[in-house]
Amino acid sequence: MDIRVPVSLLFAVLGALLAGFGLTTASSPMYERHSLGINLNLWSGLGMLAFAGVLFWLARRGARVQAAGSDREQTSRPSRREAGVG
Amino acid sequence: MHLTWIDYAIIGIYFAFVLGIGFVLKRGARTSEDFFLSGRSIPAWVAGLAFISANLGAQEVIGMGASGAKYGIATSHFYWIGAIPAMVFVGLFMMPYYYGSRARSVPEYLKLRFDEKTRGLNAISFAAMTVFSSGVSMYAMGKLLQLLLGWDFTVSVLLSAGIVLVYTYLGGLTSAIYNEVLQFFLIVAGFVPLVIVGLIDVGGWDGLTARLATEAVSRGFEPGAMTTSWAPLASPANNPMGVEWFGLVMGLGFVLSFGYWCTDFLVVQRAMAADSMNAARRTPLIAAVPKMLFPALVILPGMIAVAVAPRVEIGFAGAGAAAQYRDGAVAQAGPAVPLVRTSLIPPKVDETTGEPIVDADGRVALDYDLAIPMMLQHYFPTGLLGLGLCALLASFMSGMAGNTTAFNTVWTYDIYQSYIRPGAPDSHYLAMGRAATVFGIGTSVAAAFVAREFNNIMDLLQLVFAFVNAPLFATFMLGMFWKRATGHGAFTGLLAGTLAAAAHHGLTLPAGAVAGVKGGFLGQVLFTYPSEMAQNFWTAIVAWTTCFLVTVLVSVFTHPRRDEELSGLVYSLTPKPSDRGQPWHRQPGPLAIGVLGLTLVLNVIFW
Numbered sequence: 001m002d003i004r005v006p007v008s009l010l011f012a013v014l015g016a017l018l019a020g021f022g023l024t025t026a027s028s029p030m031y032e033r034h035s036l037g038i039n040l041n042l043w044s045g046l047g048m049l050a051f052a053g054v055l056f057w058l059a060r061r062g063a064r065v066q067a068a069g070s071d072r073e074q075t076s077r078p079s080r081r082e083a084g085v086g
Numbered sequence: 087m088h089l090t091w092i093d094y095a096i097i098g099i100y101f102a103f104v105l106g107i108g109f110v111l112k113r114g115a116r117t118s119e120d121f122f123l124s125g126r127s128i129p130a131w132v133a134g135l136a137f138i139s140a141n142l143g144a145q146e147v148i149g150m151g152a153s154g155a156k157y158g159i160a161t162s163h164f165y166w167i168g169a170i171p172a173m174v175f176v177g178l179f180m181m182p183y184y185y186g187s188r189a190r191s192v193p194e195y196l197k198l199r200f201d202e203k204t205r206g207l208n209a210i211s212f213a214a215m216t217v218f219s220s221g222v223s224m225y226a227m228g229k230l231l232q233l234l235l236g237w238d239f240t241v242s243v244l245l246s247a248g249i250v251l252v253y254t255y256l257g258g259l260t261s262a263i264y265n266e267v268l269q270f271f272l273i274v275a276g277f278v279p280l281v282i283v284g285l286i287d288v289g290g291w292d293g294l295t296a297r298l299a300t301e302a303v304s305r306g307f308e309p310g311a312m313t314t315s316w317a318p319l320a321s322p323a324n325n326p327m328g329v330e331w332f333g334l335v336m337g338l339g340f341v342l343s344f345g346y347w348c349t350d351f352l353v354v355q356r357a358m359a360a361d362s363m364n365a366a367r368r369t370p371l372i373a374a375v376p377k378m379l380f381p382a383l384v385i386l387p388g389m390i391a392v393a394v395a396p397r398v399e400i401g402f403a404g405a406g407a408a409a410q411y412r413d414g415a416v417a418q419a420g421p422a423v424p425l426v427r428t429s430l431i432p433p434k435v436d437e438t439t440g441e442p443i444v445d446a447d448g449r450v451a452l453d454y455d456l457a458i459p460m461m462l463q464h465y466f467p468t469g470l471l472g473l474g475l476c477a478l479l480a481s482f483m484s485g486m487a488g489n490t491t492a493f494n495t496v497w498t499y500d501i502y503q504s505y506i507r508p509g510a511p512d513s514h515y516l517a518m519g520r521a522a523t524v525f526g527i528g529t530s531v532a533a534a535f536v537a538r539e540f541n542n543i544m545d546l547l548q549l550v551f552a553f554v555n556a557p558l559f560a561t562f563m564l565g566m567f568w569k570r571a572t573g574h575g576a577f578t579g580l581l582a583g584t585l586a587a588a589a590h591h592g593l594t595l596p597a598g599a600v601a602g603v604k605g606g607f608l609g610q611v612l613f614t615y616p617s618e619m620a621q622n623f624w625t626a627i628v629a630w631t632t633c634f635l636v637t638v639l640v641s642v643f644t645h646p647r648r649d650e651e652l653s654g655l656v657y658s659l660t661p662k663p664s665d666r667g668q669p670w671h672r673q674p675g676p677l678a679i680g681v682l683g684l685t686l687v688l689n690v691i692f693w
Contacts, residue, residue: 001110003132003264007271010103014096014473021092021469030467033397035283041469044279051275 019045093472108253143485154388158312221533276477328617337623557583583633
């Protein structure tokens with residue numbers, strides 16, 4: 001398992017939840033009272049979604065590189081055996 | 087602090103993910119090496135983040151926030167002097183022997199290098215220490231949640247311990263490491279918004295400097311004492327920590343820091359699980375990058391908490407008189423108690439009477455440990471508050487899982503396999519590892535309840551463990567870099583160092599303290615330190631020096647082991663690891679230079 005996948009999944013779920021909650025409560029006085037009028041839920045949610053996206057992309061790229069690497073290894077193995085190394 | 091459905095939903099989703107990772111990884115733990123060392127298959131960056139996350143327990147987050155409020159930016163010495171150099175050293179110079187010797191634990195390295203009795207001493211004290219310190223941090227967390235949210239102490243301790251138990255039981259070290267990475271990111275996600283909104287509120291670093299100058303002056307220091315790190319260290323009277331630079335650099339920067347980062351199996355285990363020698367050496371170096379930036383996330387909020395006045399209308403769980411004081415409301419007590427609070431830090435409250443505690447000078451004692459929780463309550467609306475609590479829970483759980491996995495490995499390999507039942511099939515030790523996980527967490531929970539009833543016992547135990555730990559680095563340093571050091575020398579050196587620590591502590595006192603757990607218990611006070619921190623640093627220096635000298639002395643008069651037996655264990659008898667063929671960013675040397683250079687820059691910026 002590539003740990004980047006579950007981490008990006010968790011951040012996507014929590015980010016969507018927070019951003020959605022931030023949108024629906026955008027006019028709530030709690031932002032005035034707590035966070036200087038900044039909709040912290042919305043912005044943090046969006047930030048988490050962006051991070052989830054980047055991490056998921058990195059995981060996908062990592063998986064592709066690994067797949068390509070093992071392909072190369074498989075094709076190169078017979079040739080090494082022919083050369084008497086394996 | 088009031089939570090709504092969305093906060094509970096966020097915490098619930100986090101719990102589900104943590105448990106889910108444990109269940110997915112269950113089938114990966116087939117042999118004891120899978121369970122205790124992740125089959126040595128962890129990539130460097132994952133091991134690096136786990137390395138830092140296991141260290142980032144709740145006490146670290148809460149405690150560093152508290153120190154930020156108490157001492158200001160000088161708290162960063164615990165990172166830039168007290169961590170980074172030691173992390174670089176363990177990666178560059180010690181990992182070749184830990185990883186290269188194929189030892190499965192730090193005590194096992196001592197067995198390979200020295201002898202059985204040195205290993206036994208280290209293994210038993212380490213196992214006891216991890217279980218108890220895990221219990222103490224569990225107690226702190228349970229108390230905090232009770233105070234903030236009104237959650238029942240027993241329920242929050244059992245619930246969080248239960249979740250850590252399930253995922254470490256199922257997936258072993260791999261599960262702990264993967265969850266530590268997840269927890270690392272959550273902690274960052276929870277604290278970044280707090281720092282940003284806090285800094286905006288106080289007017290950035292310049293605004294914070296101005297506000298803390300007033301605070302420092304009111305405490306009787308120079309205006310910059312809380313916003314510069316090195317300048318006030320010329321004399322202990324100039325800074326709130328009460329230390330001078332030599333004691334800090336030698337005591338914290340050398341003895342305590344190297345003793346922790348280079349010998350504590352809790353962190354070293356993460357590097358030992360890495361997938362190659364190169365990855366194992368890079369693990370602490372990768373970990374050093376977030377470590378050096380963490381002061382921004384954990385110390386800054388504490389400093390901001392001092393500079394911000396509370397809003398009166400925000401409520402607090404924990405009703406009665408205590409809540410009144412915390413809200414900044416008018417108090418009905420005597421003239422010694424200030425009527426309105428000027429910072430977010432609440433007063434310390436006597437648990438039985440509910441009255442604030444007043445110190446000898448007639449000033450109200452402040453509960454600095456609540457700096458970070460008060461910041462969360464102050465700035466976070468519901469929703470993000472759930473994420474902030476998740477970050478606290480995550481730091482608690484990562485620290486606890488770190489203790490658990492270190493304990494079950496040392497117990498199974500160094501105590502059970504060595505002294506109780508050697509030569510059993512591997513599946514037996516795997517089962518024992520799982521049983522030790524249950525036993526370790528169970529004992530920690532018991533310790534948490536003992537701590538709640540008898541706080542003094544825990545203070546005493548922590549003091550004893552501090553004595554045992556203080557000399558450790560001298561033993562490892564001589565073991566790895568002086569081939570002449572012998573097992574008898576190491577063992578007597580450790581004992582002498584521990585006794586020296588106890589004797590130094592017993593004969594000195596911090597200013598203003600009474601004899602007892604704080605020192606002076608040997609009946610005579612030979613020296614009075616300006617602060618408890620200064621006393622601790624010098625206790626460490628004395629212990630290290632004694633251990634070093636006694637080990638050398640005894641080694642000279644005892645038989646050394648033959649050179650062939652020490653290959654792979656000692657610097658001069660081990661071929662240097664080669665990183666040829668790796669790109670520069672995968673070579674430990676250039677990485678170390680980069681890390682040290684950045685740390686230097688940070689020190690200069692906040693000089």
